[in-house]
Amino acid sequence: MHTINIMSYAHFDFEVEGKPSSLEEIFPGFNMNDRIGIVVRQAGGGMGASALLMSALTRFYDFHRPLLGDEPGRLRIYPENFVFHVGQRHMNHSWMDIWPPHKEVVVEDDPEQILEAINDRGITRLLVEDISPLSATFLRETISSAQHRTVSALAYSPSGRVKKEDITIVSCPAAEENVLDSLNRSDELSDEVKEQLRKWRQQLYVNGRITETYRRIDLSEALQMLSPTNEQGETTRSYMKTLGNNPIYTTSIPLLEKINS
Template identity: 30%
Template sequence: MHTAFSLKGSMFEIEMNGHAADREELLDWRPDDRLAVILTSPLSALGASMLLQLVTTAYYDVRPSRRKAPHYAEIYLLHSGGRYGDFSSFDVVPRREVFLPADPDALIEAINDRAITHLAIPDGTPRHLTFPWKEPEVARDRIRHCFAYTAQGRTSNADIAIMSRNPDLHQDVELALEPIALAESIERYIDAGDADVQLYSRELAQRVRSRLIEISADEKITARKYHDAIWDDGVMRQTFRKISVDAALSLL
C-alpha cells in the first residue's frame, strides 16, 4: 500500500471547463465510493493513470485513519476481452483486476456487482445497447461521475485536465510498463514484516511474475510513447470528458 504514502493531493492541479478546480469539485469523493476503469486494449488504463492516482489520494484523505491500517483504495480495473497488463504498481490489488469477455452485459453486471460510483471508460462511438432487465436502472441510481478517456491520455472535446509537475507520479507508470522490476522490488522485502505480510508479499510477487507475458515488447513501446507525449515543458497533463451515465453505458 505504498500509494497511501507516496501520493498526495497537493501533487495535482485540475482544470474543469478551462478554469482551475479542486479535487472535491471534480470527484465529490465520499468514504464508500469506488472507481472502475474499463480497459479494452493493452495498458490502456495508463491513459487514465493520473485519475487513478488522484482518486487514491481522495480515498485516503476522506478517511485518514485508512493510512494506519492495511487499506487499499477501492479502485477496480475491468479488462474487457483480454488481459491488458498488470497494474499492481498502482496498488490495484488481486481481485480488483477483473477479466471479462468483450460483452456489454458482462461489463454492466461487473460494474453493478462492485457498487461502482465513479466510472472511467474508453472513448469511442456510442451504440444503442440493450442490457439485462434492471441493470441500467441500478447503474443510473448509484453512479455519480463518468469520464471518457483514451489510451493516449488525450480525449477529444475534453472538459477536464489533470496535471502535475511531480516526476514521482511516473514511477507507478514505469513499473506497469516493466513489471519485472516491480516483482524484483517486492521480492527484496519479502522477509520484512510479520508472517501475514510476508505471505501476502510472496503471493503478490508470484502473481506479478505470472503475468509478465501479457504485454508484448511492441505494446510496451506504444504505451510508453503515449505516456511520454503527455509531458510538456515539465508538466504531465491528461485530459478527460465528463459524460452522463447513459452516455457511458452506450460506450460499453
C-alpha cells in the same frame, strides 16, 4: 500502500473548463466510500486515466491517513478502485494501487456482461474509453442498478487525451514512476508493446509533467460506450433466449430516452 509516503493530493493540479479546480468538482461529493471503475479495452489503456486514478487514491488515503500503517492495530487498506479488462488482461495495475488482484476483472466483450461486472463491484464513478456510442440491449434490472448507484461518468482515452475535453489533470513524477512500474510488471505485454507505450507517454508531457484530459458524460452515454459492438455474447444470448426479448425484462438503446423516461 507504498504510495502514501511518496505522493499526496497536493501534487496534482486540476482544471475544469479551463479554470483551476479539484477532484471534488470532477466527482461531486467524492468520499471514502466511492468505488471507481475503469473499462479498459486495449494494451496499457488504463495508463491514459492514470492521473485521475492516482490523484483519487491520494484523496482516499487522506480520508484514512491518521489510521494507516502496517503495524498491528493499524489500518492496511486500498482504494476500492477496479479495472475491467475487456476480453483479456491488458496490463498489471498493481503498482498503481489497484490491489488486491481480484480488483482486476476480465469480462466478456458484451455490454450487458460488462455492466453486470460493474454493478457487482458497486461502482459509483465510471470511466469508459472515448469511443463512438452504440446501441445495445440490457436487462432492465442491470440498467436500474447502474442508474440507482452511479454518481459520475467520464470519458478517457488510452492516449491520455480525449476529444472535446472539459477536464485536465496534471500528474506528478512519483505517480508517473508508479505507472511505468506497473507497465514494467505487466507480463501479459511484450517488450515491444511496452516500449511503444512508453514512447506514447512521452507525448503527454507539458512543462515537464504528465497532462491528461477527460470529458464529463451522462450515464446514458457512458453505457453506450461500454463496447464498440452490440453483438450479444454467449451468456447474454442465453438470457435473451429464456426471456424471449420480452420488453418487460429488457431495455434497448437509445438509452437516453429509456433511462430518462
